Amino acid sequence: MAETYDLLVIGAGPGGYVAAIRAAQLGLRVACVDKRKQLGGTCLNIGCIPSKALLDSSYWYVQAQQHLASHGVRLSGVTLDLATLLARKDRIVHELTQGIAFLFKKYGVDSYHGVARLNGGHQVVVQQAEGTALPLQGRHILLATGSVPVELPFLPFDGQVVVSSTEALHFTTVPQHLLIIGAGYIGLELGSVWRRLGAEVTVLEALPRLLPHTDSEIAGELLKQLTRQGMQFHFQTRVIEAQADGNGITLVASLADGTRRTFRGDRVLVAVGRKPYTEGLGLETVGLRLDPASGRLAVDADYRTAVPHILAVGDLIAGPMLAHKASAEGVVVAERLAGMKPRVNYSAIPSVIYTHPEVASVGATEQELQQKGIRYRVGRFPFSANGRAKALGDTTGWVKVLAEEDTDRLLGVHIIGPQASELIAECATLLEFHASAEDVARCIHPHPSLSEVLAEAARMAWAGKPLHS
Amino acid sequence: PVTPRSSPAAARLLAEAQLSAAEVTGTGPGGRITKGDVLAAMAQRTPAA
Numbered sequence: 001m002a003e004t005y006d007l008l009v010i011g012a013g014p015g016g017y018v019a020a021i022r023a024a025q026l027g028l029r030v031a032c033v034d035k036r037k038q039l040g041g042t043c044l045n046i047g048c049i050p051s052k053a054l055l056d057s058s059y060w061y062v063q064a065q066q067h068l069a070s071h072g073v074r075l076s077g078v079t080l081d082l083a084t085l086l087a088r089k090d091r092i093v094h095e096l097t098q099g100i101a102f103l104f105k106k107y108g109v110d111s112y113h114g115v116a117r118l119n120g121g122h123q124v125v126v127q128q129a130e131g132t133a134l135p136l137q138g139r140h141i142l143l144a145t146g147s148v149p150v151e152l153p154f155l156p157f158d159g160q161v162v163v164s165s166t167e168a169l170h171f172t173t174v175p176q177h178l179l180i181i182g183a184g185y186i187g188l189e190l191g192s193v194w195r196r197l198g199a200e201v202t203v204l205e206a207l208p209r210l211l212p213h214t215d216s217e218i219a220g221e222l223l224k225q226l227t228r229q230g231m232q233f234h235f236q237t238r239v240i241e242a243q244a245d246g247n248g249i250t251l252v253a254s255l256a257d258g259t260r261r262t263f264r265g266d267r268v269l270v271a272v273g274r275k276p277y278t279e280g281l282g283l284e285t286v287g288l289r290l291d292p293a294s295g296r297l298a299v300d301a302d303y304r305t306a307v308p309h310i311l312a313v314g315d316l317i318a319g320p321m322l323a324h325k326a327s328a329e330g331v332v333v334a335e336r337l338a339g340m341k342p343r344v345n346y347s348a349i350p351s352v353i354y355t356h357p358e359v360a361s362v363g364a365t366e367q368e369l370q371q372k373g374i375r376y377r378v379g380r381f382p383f384s385a386n387g388r389a390k391a392l393g394d395t396t397g398w399v400k401v402l403a404e405e406d407t408d409r410l411l412g413v414h415i416i417g418p419q420a421s422e423l424i425a426e427c428a429t430l431l432e433f434h435a436s437a438e439d440v441a442r443c444i445h446p447h448p449s450l451s452e453v454l455a456e457a458a459r460m461a462w463a464g465k466p467l468h469s
Numbered sequence: 470p471v472t473p474r475s476s477p478a479a480a481r482l483l484a485e486a487q488l489s490a491a492e493v494t495g496t497g498p499g500g501r502i503t504k505g506d507v508l509a510a511m512a513q514r515t516p517a518a
Contacts, residue, residue, distance in 0.1 A: 407505030408478065434497040436504035438478035462478075 003110075005031045007337060008124055008138025010116040010281070013041020014323040015314030016144030017100050019330030024107035026338035031110040031136060033126050038097040039104070039111070042146050042315075043323040046166045049096055051189055053089035054169065055354050058196035070393060080197060086170055112136070118282040122309060140309050140337060143297065144330065145281055147274040147315035152181070155242045161249050161267055162242075165190060168269045175199045179251060179265035181239050183210035185353040187271035188222075191231055192355050201231045202263060204253055206238040211353070215365045215400065215414040222359055222416060225396060229356075237261070242268070276316045286310060294318060301343070303333045325349050348431040352421040357397045360424035363412030363431050366402060375405035379437060379461025381453050383417040385468050388448040394418040399457040403437035408462055410435050419450055426451065437462035475502035482507040488514070 007023045009016045012034035020032040038045055064078045104111045114128035124141060126134040149164035151157055159167050168178075168190045174197045180187040183205035195201040203210075210233070211219045227233060236256035243250045248266040255261055276296055283289055283297075286307050291298050296318050303311045311333055314326030328344045335342050350362040369376050379401040383389040397417025403410055413427035430440055440458035445451045456466035475483060475490055479502045483490060486507065493510040495502035 404505075407503070407508060409503065409505050432498065433476075433501070434503045434505075435476060436478045438481075438504060439476045442477035442481070 002123060002135035002137045003031070004122075004137040005029050005110070005139065007031075007140050007142060007334070008136055009033070009142045009144060010124065011041060011144035011146055011314075012036070012039040012100065012111070013144060013146045013314065013326065014043045015146070015326030015330045016041065016142065017104075017330075018327040019142055019144065019313065019334045020109045021103055021107055022331050022334035023337060024109045026334060026340075028334070028337060030108075031112060031138075032104065033112040033114060033116040033124070033136070035113075035115045037113055037129075038094070039100040040093075040097045041144075044096050044100070045093060046169060048323050050089050050093050050169045051165070051186075051193070052354055053092050054085070054193045055189060055356075057085045057088065058193045059356055062196045067393060080174070082172070082174065082197070085197075086172070089169070115280055117280060118285045118310075120285045138309075140311060142330075142333060143278075143281070143305070143310065143312040143316055144314050144326070145277050145316060146326075147321055148277045149270065150273040150275050152239070152242075152270055152272065154240070155181075155251075155268070155270060157270065158244075161244055163267060163269055165269070165271060168194075168267075171267070175265070175267040177202065177248075177265040177267075179204065179249070179263055179268040180271055181205075181251075181268065182271035182273070183207075183233065183235070184271060184273065185211065187269065188226065188353060188355050190269060190271065192226070192229070195229060195231050200265075202265065203231060203233045204237045204239055204251065204263065205233065205235050208235050208256075210235075211359075213351075213365075214353075214359060214361060216367065217400065218359055218361070218414050218416045221397065222353070222355060222357070225357055226355065234261075234263075274315065274321055278316070302336055303329060319346060320349060320351060322349065322351060345432060348428050350424045350428045352424060354421060357394075357417050358420035359414075359416050360420035361412070361414045362424055362428045363410070364402060365412060365414065369402060369411060374411070376402050376411060377405055377408075377437070377461045378402055379457040379459065379466070381456035381460060381466050381469065383450070383453055385456075386448070386450060386453050388450050388452070389418055391448065392418060392450075399423070399453045401437055401440070401454070401457040401461040403458070403461040408436035408438055410437055410440065410458070413454070413457075415454075417450075417453070423451060423454055426454065475507070476504060478504040479507045482511070486511050486514075 006028035007030045009020045009032040020030050024030045112126050114126040119125045124136050177200040178194050180191050180203045191201045237253045239251045239253045241252035251263045297312045297316045313329035315321045353359040382398040384395040389395045400414045402412040437458040445455045460466045497503045
């Protein structure tokens with residue numbers, strides 16, 4: 001007789017593991033299955049966390065080389081110890097994944113290591129590493145199998161020269177010339193890492209601009225800054241062919257005017273997007289399939305698929321492929337199963353790009369407001385007029401606040417600059433509480449702090465002028 | 470009944486317009502009065518000239 005759980009979670013990424021913990025906290029009997037030995041999914045193992053570890057280490061390398069002298073800190077020489085840098089990243093990942101294992105134990109979540117396959121009805125079969133097939137039963141089954149990098153048909157991943165983000169997190173030598181296909185956040189972040197560590201980096205993007213969903217002003221400034229850091233960008237450049245040889249790879253791209261251009265590098269990172277991962281999951285055994293139009297799994301407001309006892313969250317379903325989005329859905333699924341009625345506010349999900357300067361946004365962009373015909377006011381304030389930013393020696397960028405014309409209600413905030421990732425958290429809270437721009441200006445921000453830039457931008461949106469400009 | 474709390478900007482407008490919180494319907498989370506709610510109440514009380 002197979003073990004029966006109230007909730008059987010497939011996938012221990014930010015969606016799945018959070019759902020499992022929350023459900024267990026609410027008294028449900030919960031199991032979580034993952035094919036990785038280390039819990040945490042893409043985000044912890046090969047995504048958010050390792051990329052941030054590399055971004056921070058490479059940031060300090062550049063600071064030591066280029067910026068410490070201006071603080072009066074003179075170094076006799078700066079050398080890169082890549083092995084230590086990578087080992088530090090691995091240690092951080094390991095500690096965090098162990099942390100999830102600890103939480104599973106603490107809350108009584110049964111953890112299974114193996115590949116889960118739906119087997120009709122309420123049954124899931126876990127193919128364990130040692131070869132045994134373990135049947136489990138779930139009163140509810142939560143699919144949280146996540147996503148994988150999209151491969152280009154003419155440029156299959158080989159893990160050496162043609163790589164996805166996974167391999168680009170642990171090159172054991174700095175590439176001489178890293179080609180990157182795709183100017184999305186993954187390409188920009190990993191490009192930043194290897195550029196800072198000494199690689200020549202060339203980004204090829206089929207669209208006319210980087211980050212098409214980011215406020216265009218902000219994206220334009222990021223392009224300027226990354227170019228200044230030595231990254232090379234080619235837009236409207238669609239890679240159509242590739243030729244690998246012993247020394248590297250040549251990419252052929254088609255340009256906007258129809259001509260072709262070749263690019264030569266020793267490695268190429270394909271970062272054109274991610275797609276839901278359902279391989280081996282056996283969706284067909286329960287009559288489910290990904291929606292052909294969106295490529296995602298359709299769910300209702302309770303995150304139920306067409307099979308009511310099978311639920312799905314995270315990168316598998318509609319919405320931005322972000323860890324905090326998946327986790328928010330995981331919490332809501334668990335709580336709804338326990339009788340609570342929370343909901344995810346999809347209009348207040350912040351997004352962050354951890355380049356330097358960082359970019360962070362929440363709410364509507366100007367373009368979206370224009371499309372909807374909403375009248376709005378804009379307030380901007382630069383970090384260059386902020387005392388804390390000056391002390392940090394990090395004054396690039398600004399905060400842009402969008403407020404509704406008639407009600408002064410905050411509709412969106414877009415930030416490029418130091419610690420944008422931290423500043424955006426306040427903005428998400430402000431949107432959740434229907435704050436007006438005046439409210440933001442009246443909330444007392446500590447001085448000196450970067451958060452004052454937000455208050456000043458909001459003051460400008462509300463009163464027409466900030467205090468310090 | 471519990472008086473809904475208001476935001477800082479709403480509080481300013483309520484005081485300036487000499488409105489009490491009870492005269493305004495809060496549409497924010499938990500019935501909180503937003504600035505927009507006070508502006509709407511003010512517009513309703515003062516018909517356009």
